[in-house]
Amino acid sequence: MTTPISIPTTPKRALIVIDVQNEYFTGNMLIEYPDPQMSLHQIGLAMDAAKAAGIPILVVQHSAPENSPIFARGTASWELHTTVKSRPYDHLIEKSMASIFVGTDAKQWLEKNKIDTLTIVGYMTHNCNASTIYQAAHDAYQVEILSDATGALPYENSAGYASAEEIHRAFNVVFQSNFGAVNSTAEWIKVINAGGVLEKSNVLVSHMAGRAHQSA
DSSP, X not given: OOOOOOOOSSOOEEEEEEOOBTHHHHSXXXXXXXXXXXXXXXXXXXXXXHHHHTOOEEEEEEOBOTXXXXXXXXXXXXXXXXXXXXXXXXXXXXXXXXXXXXXXXXXXXXXXXXXXXXXXXXXXXXXXXXXXXXXXXXXXXXXXXXXXXXXXXXXXXTTEEEOHHHHHHHHHHHIIIIIOEEEOHHXXXXXXXXXXXXXXXXXXXXXXXXXXXXXX
């Protein structure tokens, strides 16, 4: 069941740049879909557009212990990718859990800046992005997801196998059904320059459309 919520007519956005670190490009966790060079380019465009529009930028960096095989603090793989590091941003947080809200001052920074809408870019679609999106939606933030400025990698475990494309696509369909408005970076830039909002669907509309697709 979905509950109607008030969407701000003039959103006070923050761009949330999640874990754009070398680990995903030269480490043990290689982003595969969408093409990582394309998503990096879109992240750069989103940061440039946010800066030009006066939208504050929160950069997030995932940290693990120094002996960790991934995101080991202080290593080259842990460092922010130059796409982000070379651009200005307003606040940097380190996290050790998936959601940006756990063990950080993200909530306080958002409140201080009177933010009501979070625009999500970065990695990974299905892990840190998803955890942040769900928590933000439950905390009554409006959420926007730039699907071409995010990305996934493949998994296989005792539950089965899923390709990076399958994971990325399925998560974005679910996000759009209830948790946030999914769109391209180019469309988002048009919307912020026009002072508009992006709209999400709801679970019933999404389900009925899915049934109609199966029957077609």
